[in-house]
Each structure stands twice: as C-alpha cells, then as structure tokens.
Amino acid sequence: MSETRNIVFLGASYAGISATHYFLKHAYPHLPSSPTVNYKVILINASPKFYQRHASPRAIASASLLAHDRLFVDIEPGFAQYGDKVQFLVAKATSWDPEKRILHLSNAEGKDIAISYHALVLATGSKTASLTQSSFGNSHAEIEAALTAINEQVASAKSIVIAGGGPAGVETAGEIAEHLNGSPGWFQSRPSNRTAKITLLTSAPRLLPALRPSLAAQAARDLERLGVEVQYNTKVTSAAPSGSRQTTLTLSDDQTLTADLYLPATGTTPLTSYAPPALLSASGHLLTNPHTLRLSEGKLVYALGDVTSFSRGSIPEINAQVPVLASNLQRDLLAAHGDLGAEPEGEDRRYEAETRELQLVPVGRRRGVGALWGWWVPSWFVWLVKGRDFMVGAGREKVFGKAEEREVKWTGS
Ligand SMILES: Cc1cc2nc3c(=O)[nH]c(=O)nc-3n(C[C@H](O)[C@H](O)[C@H](O)COP(=O)(O)OP(=O)(O)OC[C@H]3O[C@@H](n4cnc5c(N)ncnc54)[C@H](O)[C@@H]3O)c2cc1C
Structure with a gap:
C-alpha cells in the first residue's frame, strides 16, 4: 500500500x-x-x-x-x-x-x-x-464588520488619536486626515476646513524609523499639511473608555488626552x-x-x-x-x-x-515618501506604485501565484 x-x-x-x-x-x-x-x-x-x-x-x-x-x-x-x-x-x-x-x-x-x-x-x-489591521479573523465578515464600525466612528469623530510612528500609523493618519479635512489649496499650509483634530503620537523622536531622517521629516511635513499634529517622544501608557463613546489616554508624560476615536498602530x-x-x-x-x-x-x-x-x-x-x-x-x-x-x-x-532602505509610505491620497533598495524615490512614484489604490488589484494575482511562476534560480547544491 x-x-x-x-x-x-x-x-x-x-x-x-x-x-x-x-x-x-x-x-x-x-x-x-x-x-x-x-x-x-x-x-x-x-x-x-x-x-x-x-x-x-x-x-x-x-x-x-x-x-x-x-x-x-x-x-x-x-x-x-x-x-x-x-x-x-x-x-x-x-x-x-x-x-x-x-x-x-x-x-x-x-x-x-x-x-x-x-x-x-x-x-x-x-x-x-485592531482586527482591521490583522490578517487573522474567524471570518472575513468579522473583519468587514470591524472596518464598517471604524468607518462610522471616523465619520462622526471630532478628535482622533493614532498611536505609532511607523508606516501603519503614518498611513492611517494621512488617509483619515485627507478624508475628513481635505487637502490644502496651492497657497495654504493647512486645510481650511478642519472637521476633526487628528493627533499622531510616537514614542520615538521621529517618524518612520526604517527610512532616513530627511524622509521622516518630509512625511511629518506632509501630515501637517493635512492637518495632523505629530507629537514625538510620547507613549500611550493606558487607554480607558470614558463617557459613552470616548477614550481617555494616559501618556508617558502623565498628561491625559480624551479622543472620540483612538487607533493604536504600535506594532x-x-x-x-x-x-x-x-x-x-x-x-x-x-x-x-x-x-x-x-x-x-x-x-x-x-x-x-x-x-x-x-x-x-x-x-x-x-x-x-x-x-x-x-x-x-x-x-x-x-x-x-x-x-x-x-x-x-x-x-x-x-x-x-x-539591510537597505525598502519602504513606500503614502501620506494621504496624493503624496508619499519612500526608498527602494537604498535609492530615494519621489513622491509621485510612491503614489504611482502604492498610493493610487494600495495595490489591491494585485491581490488576485497573489492568490493565483502569478509572481511565483518565475523561478528564482539557485546555483548551489
Ligand atoms: C496596517 C499594516 C500595513 C502594512 N503595510 C505594509 C506594506 O505596505 N508593505 C509591506 O511590505 N508590509 C506591510 N505590512 C506588513 C505586512 O502586512 C506583514 O509583513 C505581512 O502581513 C506578513 O505576512 P504573513 O503571511 O507572515 O502573516 P499574516 O499576514 O499575519 O498572515 C497570517 C495568516 O495565518 C493565519 N493564521 C494565523 N494563526 C492561525 C492558526 N492558528 N490557524 C490557522 N491559520 C492561522 C491567518 O488567518 C493569516 O491568514 C503592514 C502591516 C500592517 C499591520
């Protein structure tokens, strides 16, 4: 047998x-x-x-x-x-x-x-x-329901705090800010109609640790243009529900912050x-x-x-x-x-x-920062490759193994 x-x-x-x-x-x-x-x-x-x-x-x-x-x-x-x-x-x-x-x-x-x-x-x-940023769920329906619930909270929030200065935090802050506040006109440094106060907290002295400092500084400027306030060297030490829908955060400097919506993106x-x-x-x-x-x-x-x-x-x-x-x-x-x-x-x-820099980070729907294999790439390139649609069109190809058709040859034994 x-x-x-x-x-x-x-x-x-x-x-x-x-x-x-x-x-x-x-x-x-x-x-x-x-x-x-x-x-x-x-x-x-x-x-x-x-x-x-x-x-x-x-x-x-x-x-x-x-x-x-x-x-x-x-x-x-x-x-x-x-x-x-x-x-x-x-x-x-x-x-x-x-x-x-x-x-x-x-x-x-x-x-x-x-x-x-x-x-x-x-x-x-x-x-x-947050289940919305995890691949692990009992079912896709559970993740979709979590996405819908956050969409509703985003739409009505007047204050939003996002914790985490890595790409997930920066991208989330940029997307929410541009959606709620719009982007500033040609001669403006901030959006004219801010509907929500959006704060991005990071425990580090700068954003995006996997990229060079000049790109991190560019991302911070792009976020500020969209009306995001970036606060450095600040860690959320606890988060507790307050009132019917708000969250009160205790910060590493013992200050507290209350937000209509709190989104941790800290790892x-x-x-x-x-x-x-x-x-x-x-x-x-x-x-x-x-x-x-x-x-x-x-x-x-x-x-x-x-x-x-x-x-x-x-x-x-x-x-x-x-x-x-x-x-x-x-x-x-x-x-x-x-x-x-x-x-x-x-x-x-x-x-x-x-070990070389390899990261593309859209900041809102029009801009972004990044580097590929150590080479700086312009904002329009980040938009073209990733920021346009977050490359979701490639999901079907991934599931059908299109990229894996090509063998990456090995000359070893
Ligand atoms: C918000 C966010 C944005 C990101 N953006 C980027 C980006 O733009 N570019 C980039 O390069 N990286 C990005 N990353 C990182 C990237 O998503 C991860 O590196 C990637 O998801 C890791 O893939 P994985 O297959 O190892 O694990 P996962 O994607 O976590 O998938 C694990 C799989 O295992 C299954 N599983 C888990 N436990 C069990 C179990 N006990 N039994 C059965 N199945 C199980 C889950 O259902 C899931 O399908 C991002 C991460 C986050 C959170």
Missing part, C-alpha cells in the same frame, strides 16, 4: 500563499514518484479569504475610498490549478505536538481535526490591536498560541534559523514571514524568503525520501536579510 506524506503549510496570507505556490511549481515536480510513497500538500488557513491588510489604512478611513470587498480574495480557486496535489482547509490550529508530528485543528463548525505531517511550514503571521503580536513555549522566543515568535528558515528544533519544520524570530514585518522580506524555503524543503525531502533520518549533503540555500 502506498504511504501518503503530508506537506502542511499553516497560514495562507502573504507568506503561506506564496510559499505554497512556489513549492508546488518549482520543488514538488522534483520529488520522486514512487509506487510506495506519494506527497500531498495541505494548505490551512483560519479564514477562506486572503485579507490585504497592507491596504487597511485607506479602508479604515472610508469604504468610499476603498471598497472593503476589494481587500478580500477567495483562496481556494487560486489552488485549483494543481488538481489533487493540494488540498485547502479552512481551520484554526489550536495545538501542535512536534513529537508525534500532529497538528490539532478546529474547523468552521467547531469540529476538532488532527492532521499528521511529514513536513510542516509555519506562516501564521501576526495580529494587531504586532505573533500568532503562535498553538506552539509549545519551548519553541518560542521571549517575544512569542517561532525560534527560526534566519538563514535556512528551519525551526531551531525539529526535523522538516520551517517558518517564514511575520511569525519568525528574525522578522522585520515586510512583504518584500517574505518574497525573498520564499525561494530559500522551497529549496531547503526540497533538499530535506529528497534526502529523507528513502531514509527518514537522512540529512541532505552540501550547502543549504541561505536567506540574507535586506
């Missing part, structure tokens, strides 16, 4: 979708076909839809700027091209037994399922304080509650080799994207990890095909983190 070896990819977002397509296109065809062993790919995700969270700053401002349904793409049709080589499963991993090589899942009906794996790729990413938390604590870093990320993408412990187990201990949380970073993961997974599978304990010979493929 033939043995089926499951190659399980957990998490189907920017990392898991790309890694599964790339593996199926460029590594799977090299696995030996044998009458005794066959390989099956299983892709598992908590939701049936891919959520383009990178576009949430505009969708949070108003659905009239970016219709919510454009942010969601059905995942399953993108994998129909591979026939029965792959199965897509909508379920949440609740626990993982690395000794027995089993993942325990709960499906949409609340039914428990146990899946045994031969190889496991973990791409469960991270969540944010992400890894989604690893299913994993044994021994496999996690102090921050809760999966302890992962930053070059081979294998987990620090365990055989034929890998991780990529936001969930890894070395992640800096960006999509270009994930795109560069995908071919490395596929090559090393292929090498390990080939070595273990006949002898489960065997290790591959020769060098592993290595991922080297990008």
Whole structure:
C-alpha cells in the first residue's frame, strides 16, 4: 500500500500563499514518484479569504475610498490549478505536538481535526490591536464588520488619536486626515476646513524609523499639511473608555488626552498560541534559523514571514524568503525520501536579510515618501506604485501565484 506524506503549510496570507505556490511549481515536480510513497500538500488557513491588510489604512478611513470587498480574495480557486496535489482547509490550529508530528485543528463548525505531517511550514503571521489591521479573523465578515464600525466612528469623530510612528500609523493618519479635512489649496499650509483634530503620537523622536531622517521629516511635513499634529517622544501608557463613546489616554508624560476615536498602530503580536513555549522566543515568535528558515528544533519544520524570530514585518522580506524555503524543503525531502533520518549533503540555500532602505509610505491620497533598495524615490512614484489604490488589484494575482511562476534560480547544491 502506498504511504501518503503530508506537506502542511499553516497560514495562507502573504507568506503561506506564496510559499505554497512556489513549492508546488518549482520543488514538488522534483520529488520522486514512487509506487510506495506519494506527497500531498495541505494548505490551512483560519479564514477562506486572503485579507490585504497592507491596504487597511485607506479602508479604515472610508469604504468610499476603498471598497472593503476589494481587500478580500477567495483562496481556494487560486489552488485549483494543481488538481489533487493540494488540498485547502479552512481551520484554526489550536495545538501542535512536534513529537508525534500532529497538528490539532478546529474547523468552521467547531469540529476538532488532527492532521499528521511529514513536513510542516509555519506562516501564521501576526495580529494587531485592531482586527482591521490583522490578517487573522474567524471570518472575513468579522473583519468587514470591524472596518464598517471604524468607518462610522471616523465619520462622526471630532478628535482622533493614532498611536505609532511607523508606516501603519503614518498611513492611517494621512488617509483619515485627507478624508475628513481635505487637502490644502496651492497657497495654504493647512486645510481650511478642519472637521476633526487628528493627533499622531510616537514614542520615538521621529517618524518612520526604517527610512532616513530627511524622509521622516518630509512625511511629518506632509501630515501637517493635512492637518495632523505629530507629537514625538510620547507613549500611550493606558487607554480607558470614558463617557459613552470616548477614550481617555494616559501618556508617558502623565498628561491625559480624551479622543472620540483612538487607533493604536504600535506594532504586532505573533500568532503562535498553538506552539509549545519551548519553541518560542521571549517575544512569542517561532525560534527560526534566519538563514535556512528551519525551526531551531525539529526535523522538516520551517517558518517564514511575520511569525519568525528574525522578522522585520515586510512583504518584500517574505518574497525573498520564499525561494530559500522551497529549496531547503526540497533538499530535506529528497534526502529523507528513502531514509527518514537522512540529512541532505552540501550547502543549504541561505536567506540574507535586506539591510537597505525598502519602504513606500503614502501620506494621504496624493503624496508619499519612500526608498527602494537604498535609492530615494519621489513622491509621485510612491503614489504611482502604492498610493493610487494600495495595490489591491494585485491581490488576485497573489492568490493565483502569478509572481511565483518565475523561478528564482539557485546555483548551489
Ligand atoms: C496596517 C499594516 C500595513 C502594512 N503595510 C505594509 C506594506 O505596505 N508593505 C509591506 O511590505 N508590509 C506591510 N505590512 C506588513 C505586512 O502586512 C506583514 O509583513 C505581512 O502581513 C506578513 O505576512 P504573513 O503571511 O507572515 O502573516 P499574516 O499576514 O499575519 O498572515 C497570517 C495568516 O495565518 C493565519 N493564521 C494565523 N494563526 C492561525 C492558526 N492558528 N490557524 C490557522 N491559520 C492561522 C491567518 O488567518 C493569516 O491568514 C503592514 C502591516 C500592517 C499591520
């Protein structure tokens, strides 16, 4: 009788979708076909839809700027091209037994399922304080409902505080400000009809730490043009509901601030509650080799994207990890095909983190700052590439694996 070896990819977002397509296109065809062993790919995700969270700053401002349904793409049709080589499963991993090589899942009906794996790729990413900026939800309907609720709050708010001076905070402040206040005329330095007071707080002495100071200063000027007040070296230490709809914030300088709407955009938390604590870093990320993408412990187990201990949380970073993961997974599978304990010979493929500036940050619907591979790019370029529609048109291509059709060749062993 033939043995089926499951190659399980957990998490189907920017990392898991790309890694599964790339593996199926460029590594799977090299696995030996044998009458005794066959390989099956299983892709598992908590939701049936891919959520383009990178576009949430505009969708949070108003659905009239970016219709919510454009942010969601059905995942399953993108994998129909591979026939029965792959199965897509909508379920949440609740626990993982690395000794027995089993993942325990709960499906949409609340039914428990146990899946045994031969190889496991973990791409469960991270969540944010607001569901609207997380890829993780029980369903897309839950995220859409959260977006609609924030749109309503934005529309009626007279005071809005956004915390976080990274790209998510800057983009969210710019989108909301331009939507509510409009942009200033040619000879004005501020919008003439400010309908809401919008404050952006950052604990750092400047915005956008991944970009050079001159670009951070440009972003601050662009925000101020839209009527955003930027407050530096200020951390929100607590947030509590006040009155029927407001939030009172306590700040690091012991001042308090009351806002009709408070939006924290201060970072992400890894989604690893299913994993044994021994496999996690102090921050809760999966302890992962930053070059081979294998987990620090365990055989034929890998991780990529936001969930890894070395992640800096960006999509270009994930795109560069995908071919490395596929090559090393292929090498390990080939070595273990006949002898489960065997290790591959020769060098592993290595991922080297990008250290040059690589970030495009729209500031409102007309301007932006950024740099690509260390090269400054003009505001109009940021608009053309990202600011026009936050690149949501590319979501369908992502789900269908268009970018993964091209193999990123490796000349190693
Ligand atoms: C507001 C915002 C804007 C951003 N904008 C940009 C940008 O413009 N450019 C850029 O490069 N980066 C941007 N980023 C960062 C980028 O979104 C992340 O790097 C990216 O989402 C990471 O992808 P991922 O696949 O690793 O994880 P995620 O996108 O977090 O996806 C994880 C997936 O795993 C699933 N999952 C999680 N736990 C389980 C479980 N237990 N069982 C089953 N499934 C599970 C989730 O449902 C989800 O589908 C932004 C981030 C935020 C928050």
